Amino acid sequence: MDPNPSKRLRTTDRGDGTGGGGEEEEERAVDVSIIMPVFNASCWLDECLQAVLHQDFLGSMELSVFDDASTDDSRTVVEGWRTRLEERGFSVVVSGHDSPQPRGVGYAKNKAVSQSRGQYLCFQDADDIMLPQRVRLQYEASLLHHNSLIGCRVQRQPEGSTERYTRWINSLTQDQLFTQVYTSHGPTVVMPTWFCSRRLFLTVRPFDEGGKGVPEDLLFFYQLLRQGCGLFRVDRCLLVYRYHEKATTHSVTEKTIWKLRVDFLQERVLSQWEKFTIWNAGKQGRMLYRSLNPINQKKVRCFCDVDENKIQKGFYTYEESKERPKPKIPVLHYRDATGPFVICVKLDMTGGILEENLNSLQLKEGADYYHFN
Template structure:
């Protein structure tokens, strides 16, 4: 459904920014979300592209009412797409792709139906995108978590990332360093990546997959150091349907492709459970590049060697030394959780004079 009264004036104009809103059963949050779109301070040409992915609650009624009553703002073009004859929802990636495909903006501002934009979001992210040297730009921002105390460690990590860490910490367990609910990107980047993965429809981190493919094609990452989005945490979010193992496999695969395949050798920092899991997840070629596990724990160091046992052949297929971090050779993969050692890990790394992104990457 296209609201003609609001789009006539814009029909002959190029669109600066398309706000991309995929929605499935979003009646609980949708009106507040759309109100935040109307309240944007951006003075350029705006388009709101919503794809309703087979909602069975009151979403369709809210959208119809909203476009009739609240979306008559002449500075915005409103487009609502749906596929009423589709047997079941296409999934998050599918809905995002359809919303993008029915839009025409030079830049794409992604907004989940359960989140809210602060009034200067589009304005500030558009300015940041215009300042990018690379036409393949992905812009994020700081965010407000709602409820406030729901994910303290994650929110602190994401909001405090430096410009360099947007790249250097891209493979940690926290997910994309440019937080998906704050994404603002050039259409050129979307096209270069080829859109979002649509299969499987459920249980797949389509945002993380897109992020890694964006890095592979040379995306420029930036973050506006202002809180521009209210990012809700709730158990009905699609992200809760993605297993940790699925995310782990994607992270390790991309880390090998983008980093390890270029290293002639490396050390794994952590001779415990997490470090061994990482080793076992590597390809045979990358396992052979591991020169040692390193650790600070005297009990682990006392083992001296890690032996990988193959149950099928009943043989030991690899022996890897376990050494002190003080004698470890970079580059290294750090398999120790961030922000969980009261600063001890960071102190060890400073003692070694290692630089993140050069001598080591965090994986946990």
């Protein structure tokens, strides 16, 4: 890798979202493009770009920014960093559009990728802060795991926000990156930490451009797994992951996420099982049962639980069913139930009791049970 890469000349957008104009640019690809969609991020950009500037990666780098119709001075702030970044050896391309409405984060990411030239893509949210080692360590991991999506551990800011979610991100084992993809937390390799080869990105698909309310990261993540791609996490904290009420993730409804998760569970797991048990006879377990297609509903052997009140009732009646008589599913104590299991109890919410119960049955995650919670 050339420690002093020559700069590729790129120009800012003419306002039509098509990228640069008349200047010639080198055809040679850079090693890593930092992909940054921007929408009204002015208050965070200085801190974000300062961190980009301080990356200790010695290869050639590019910053590719697409501004999704910001109404603040985001574009001006980014342009203010151009000289410093180019002096550091970065190629810089900044474009965007000035439509009355933003077209969504999926659209902005796709545009930032399409105008970039990196052999590897490092996705960076404008409100987050990458630590100095991020590009280097994830690039090195990508060379070893070339067909994998690479993530890392994170530090949440403000400290203590989304405590359970942050603990989950950072504590997943390599196997659990695959087995816990059905949980409500979303992608096990969380989007703000994504790093991958351009070849992998093009193999999967562009991001969904449906706009506000579309979980473009989860849709891409599930498609990546369908394509047989791998997952890997660098077990170092390489990103300060900011939590705030304006984050785009808040626009996605639980109903949308739920349906995607159920469909993926049926496709990847339940289609392989002849019978299974839903672990939780309460609201979440019954909701999963009602969401299954008729074929998989008939595969449900029983519900299991630890709540004596639910167990004493003996069964759950599916009142919404058009079948006559209406299906009645037995409710058993978990020790009397037979696997495999779909666990519909929230992780990290029972003081370790759920985990102890699973361990007592000597069950293996990813074979005897999957979490769906």
